[in-house]
Amino acid sequence: MNVGRAQSLGAAAINSAVNQSPEPAWHRLTVIGVVLTALGVLGVILGLVSHEDERVWSAYLVGFLFFLGLAQGGVILSCSYYLVQGRWMRAATHMRVAEAGWPFLFLAVLLFAGVFVGRYHLFPWIAYPIAKNAAWLNVPFMFSRDIAVIAIMALLSGWYVRLSRRSDAVRWASEPTTIEMPPAGLRRLAPVACILYIYVYSLLAADLIMSLSPLWHSTLFGWWWFEMCFFSAICGSALVAAIFASILPNGNAFAHGSVRHDYGKLVFAFSIFWIYLSFAQYLVIWFGDLPSETFFLVIRFWHQPWEAFSWLGPILVWVLPFAVLMGVRPKKSKATLGVVSALVLIGIWLTDYDMVVPSLSSTKLPLGWVELLVTTGFAGLFLLCAVPGLASAARAATADSDFREGA
Amino acid sequence: MAVAVSSDLLPTRVDVDRQVQRSLAPGGLKYWLWVMLCAFVTALGGAFWTNQVYNSFDITGYGQPTMWAIYITNFVFWVGIAHSGTLISAILFLFRVRWRTGIFRLAETMTVFAVATAGLFPLIHLGRVWNFYWLIPYPNERSLQPDFRSPLVWDLFAISTYLTISVLFLFTGLIPDVANARDRAVGWRHTLYSILSFGWRGTDRQWRHFSMVYLLLAGFATPLVLSVHSVVSWDFATTQLPGWHSTIFAPYFVAGAIFSGCALVLTLAIPARRLMKLENLITIWHLENLAKIVLLTSVVMTYSYATESFTVWYTQDPIEMATFSQRYYGPEGYLFWIMLFCNCAVPLLLFAPRIRTNTLWLFIISIFVNIGMWLERFVIIAGSLATNADPSQWKFYGPHLTELLITVGSFGWFLMNFSLFAKFLPIVSMTEMKEGLSWLRHAASEVYPYRSAS
Numbered sequence: 001m002n003v004g005r006a007q008s009l010g011a012a013a014i015n016s017a018v019n020q021s022p023e024p025a026w027h028r029l030t031v032i033g034v035v036l037t038a039l040g041v042l043g044v045i046l047g048l049v050s051h052e053d054e055r056v057w058s059a060y061l062v063g064f065l066f067f068l069g070l071a072q073g074g075v076i077l078s079c080s081y082y083l084v085q086g087r088w089m090r091a092a093t094h095m096r097v098a099e100a101g102w103p104f105l106f107l108a109v110l111l112f113a114g115v116f117v118g119r120y121h122l123f124p125w126i127a128y129p130i131a132k133n134a135a136w137l138n139v140p141f142m143f144s145r146d147i148a149v150i151a152i153m154a155l156l157s158g159w160y161v162r163l164s165r166r167s168d169a170v171r172w173a174s175e176p177t178t179i180e181m182p183p184a185g186l187r188r189l190a191p192v193a194c195i196l197y198i199y200v201y202s203l204l205a206a207d208l209i210m211s212l213s214p215l216w217h218s219t220l221f222g223w224w225w226f227e228m229c230f231f232s233a234i235c236g237s238a239l240v241a242a243i244f245a246s247i248l249p250n251g252n253a254f255a256h257g258s259v260r261h262d263y264g265k266l267v268f269a270f271s272i273f274w275i276y277l278s279f280a281q282y283l284v285i286w287f288g289d290l291p292s293e294t295f296f297l298v299i300r301f302w303h304q305p306w307e308a309f310s311w312l313g314p315i316l317v318w319v320l321p322f323a324v325l326m327g328v329r330p331k332k333s334k335a336t337l338g339v340v341s342a343l344v345l346i347g348i349w350l351t352d353y354d355m356v357v358p359s360l361s362s363t364k365l366p367l368g369w370v371e372l373l374v375t376t377g378f379a380g381l382f383l384l385c386a387v388p389g390l391a392s393a394a395r396a397a398t399a400d401s402d403f404r405e406g407a
Numbered sequence: 408m409a410v411a412v413s414s415d416l417l418p419t420r421v422d423v424d425r426q427v428q429r430s431l432a433p434g435g436l437k438y439w440l441w442v443m444l445c446a447f448v449t450a451l452g453g454a455f456w457t458n459q460v461y462n463s464f465d466i467t468g469y470g471q472p473t474m475w476a477i478y479i480t481n482f483v484f485w486v487g488i489a490h491s492g493t494l495i496s497a498i499l500f501l502f503r504v505r506w507r508t509g510i511f512r513l514a515e516t517m518t519v520f521a522v523a524t525a526g527l528f529p530l531i532h533l534g535r536v537w538n539f540y541w542l543i544p545y546p547n548e549r550s551l552q553p554d555f556r557s558p559l560v561w562d563l564f565a566i567s568t569y570l571t572i573s574v575l576f577l578f579t580g581l582i583p584d585v586a587n588a589r590d591r592a593v594g595w596r597h598t599l600y601s602i603l604s605f606g607w608r609g610t611d612r613q614w615r616h617f618s619m620v621y622l623l624l625a626g627f628a629t630p631l632v633l634s635v636h637s638v639v640s641w642d643f644a645t646t647q648l649p650g651w652h653s654t655i656f657a658p659y660f661v662a663g664a665i666f667s668g669c670a671l672v673l674t675l676a677i678p679a680r681r682l683m684k685l686e687n688l689i690t691i692w693h694l695e696n697l698a699k700i701v702l703l704t705s706v707v708m709t710y711s712y713a714t715e716s717f718t719v720w721y722t723q724d725p726i727e728m729a730t731f732s733q734r735y736y737g738p739e740g741y742l743f744w745i746m747l748f749c750n751c752a753v754p755l756l757l758f759a760p761r762i763r764t765n766t767l768w769l770f771i772i773s774i775f776v777n778i779g780m781w782l783e784r785f786v787i788i789a790g791s792l793a794t795n796a797d798p799s800q801w802k803f804y805g806p807h808l809t810e811l812l813i814t815v816g817s818f819g820w821f822l823m824n825f826s827l828f829a830k831f832l833p834i835v836s837m838t839e840m841k842e843g844l845s846w847l848r849h850a851a852s853e854v855y856p857y858r859s860a861s
Contacts, residue, residue, distance in 0.1 A: 010782075088503075095603075107581050128597070132723035133721070133723065136720075136721060160704065177675045180849075180855075181856075191758075194704055198710055199710065199713075205609040206717075207720070216652045217718050217721060218718075219653045219655035219714050219715055220653075220654035220657075220658070222714060223655065223658060223714070224623075225709075276633060276637075276657075276658075277658065279447065280655075280656075280657035280658065281654040283641065283645065284641070284645060284652065284653070284656070284657075285654065286579060286655045287644075287645035287646075288645065288646070288647050288652050290647065290652075293614050326570045
């Protein structure tokens with residue numbers, strides 16, 4: 001329908017009502033976030049009161065790692081958009097969505113205190129120090145270095161997001177037909193952020209996951225984990241794109257099929273990269289057959305109760321997106337892309353859980369109300385942090401005049 | 408968006424054809440002297456290989472425990488070189504990267520000849536080269552099969568597949584360009600180009616089929632970039648040898664392959680564009696973007712070295728620590744530090760735009776990278792074997808003249824084949840350059856600040 005054509009008042013009103021769905025009520029999301037957070041706090045308190053300390057703190061660590069990775073991965077995803085100078089991306093549909101969770105990084109500096117409080121239930125080398133690793137694995141050094149790097153990354157991310165939202169950066173992202181380089185500030189800061197990210201998140205993987213089994217090591221583990229965090233950000237962005245395409249007013253930038261197609265390709269490609277890195281670790285450990293390495297996998301993939309559970313991660317993170325998103329139509333479908341992205345995110349959480357909890361509880365599979373409530377609390381906090389960014393992305397997408405046509 | 412363009416920097420469609428066709432003109436004295444020099448070096452390498460086959464490995468520096476050394480180093484080096492060609496031609500094609508057009512043909516050519524060179528070294532390394540066919544699963548009266556669980560057997564299939572796809576990809580993409588050259592050629596060149604163009608007439612139907620086949624081949628080639636060098640890395644990582652047994656090897660080797668390959672593309676492209684007068688087709692814009700990939704992969708390599716070192720220290724395993732201590736501070740430790748300088752320190756210069764857009768600096772840096780990456784393979788392979796888990800077996804390897812001249816001969820072989828290809832077949836894709844002229848217009852405009860750099 002051509003809205004420029006003269007219409008009767010009645011017809012115009014009807015068309016307006018039919019063609020424009022209401023703006024999302026962002027304040028409702030905030031309320032939901034508050035409720036979820038409250039449930040999380042309740043879960044922690046009830047868990048501690050019920051003497052389920054180990055379950056509380058292991059769920060806390062898993063939630064912390066998952067949402068920290070999601071938030072930081074999003075900022076790095078936005079950095080990589082500028083670094084590769086891809087002309088298929090736009091500020092509203094890509095950068096703003098990826099950056100939406102950045103306030104959580106500052107909250108994570110505070111939330112890290114919870115890992116410190118629960119340290120005796122998490123890190124076996126505290127109660128049973130390992131002499132040869134004492135220089136690296138000791139409480140003062142480990143916690144001070146980790147909180148320092150999380151804080152540095154949070155500050156850097158905040159600075160980066162501020163630059164990314166300036167008008168020159170938005171203008172650059174909206175002009176796909178030139179080879180003009182991004183603004184100088186972003187060109188300098190984005191590589192620094194990405195390089196620091198790979199080192200910092202490898203350090204966090206070694207300290208907060210690998211050290212839970214202090215006798216085990218894998219040189220690829222840090223790379224594998226920070227790639228999974230990056231992948232979780234891609235899936236989160238794809239999920240948001242699928243949802244926004246459905247709920248935002250007609251003519252928004254997310255309605256364009258090419259946006260979902262691009263996200264679908266990213267989800268597909270990075271799921272393959274994830275399984276490649278997973279297989280690279282598995283093959284070397286299996287072939288070498290060194291007991292100091294194999295025990296980590298044997299607990300998870302060959303012994304109950306973890307055997308069946310551990311396969312959920314690879315199935316959701318790789319098998320599902322690889323099988324479903326191979327064609328063009330599934331990638332462009334809002335429902336398919338949204339559901340697959342959501343399931344991959346669940347799979348990544350399960351994988352984080354599978355990396356952490358079996359190291360602490362090899363003969364029991366603790367998955368119940370404690371884990372659900374604690375994770376819900378983290379989800380609520382993340383939602384509270386992300387709502388302003390998502391609202392900004394939605395407004396920008398609605399106002400993006402070059403992406404009017406839906407597909 | 409309208410852009411102001413420096414007209415002397417901007418080629419037209421006719422210019423593209425003319426300049427590339429000009430590069431196919433018969434070579435002068437200097438060109439043939441260069442080819443003969445390469446042929447002589449190749450022949451020298453071949454002569455020493457023949458001598459090695461006749462006199463056995465006694466004339467080399469090989470000995471327990473270092474039974475893999477310079478030949479396997481060369482094998483891994485050349486296979487690695489090949490990967491960036493497929494990255495640039497196939498992966499960047501799928502990503503619709505604009506700057507690929509000026510250099511992808513050169514990179515693909517490099518890939519084919521690099522894989523062909525790499526394939527020689529398992530044979531050279533065999534000693535009893537006439538037994539090479541034992542790796543192939545052929546029917547025999549004792550029902551013997553190769554060990555399919557061995558990465559060495561995977562290598563055979565991975566590399567032969569890679570060579571096949573690379574050749575198909577290169578010659579498929581050449582068809583429209585060779586047809587273009589055929590229409591202007593006379594004599595034996597006309598005959599050669601007629602054969603290689605497979606009757607191409609440029610009809611709509613042919614273009615449609617060409618586009619589909621090219622897309623499919625790019626799709627086939629893409630996973631090979633990851634898989635082939637990962638399989639090569641697993642030749643080492645699946646053992647229990649300290650210094651080899653490391654989960655990071657697969658992506659580390661792939662990143663290293665792209666690193667060395669892109670550097671060699673720079674090494675070849677910079678003189679080629681000058682000698683063949685293709686500066687406004689292979690522009691600073693193309694070279695700068697390639698330099699960024701070199702910089703990115705250098706960062707990945709630095710991360711990999713740091714992670715390996717950290718993990719060894721973290722585990723405090725005495726055997727691993729002894730191996731790495733020898734690697735850093737042993738009799739051949741200087742090779743490790745040279746490698747670190749070439750791979751990690753020198754590429755940091757590429758953070759500076761003025762260096763990234765200066766062809767002399769790019770050429771020098773690319774040479775350093777190639778030296779560094781060759782040394783990296785040598786340090787990992789020969790260095791780790793020399794200092795294995797049993798110190799009573801330790802013995803450092805030193806190459807003899809035979810290995811050195813065969814190595815040099817492989818470079819001669821590669822450069823000879825590359826030079827012949829570049830003179831007889833179009834080294835820049837006329838088809839894709841003409842399709843992407845609008846982007847070349849931007850590279851020549853005020854939008855690109857380094858357009859006048861050289």
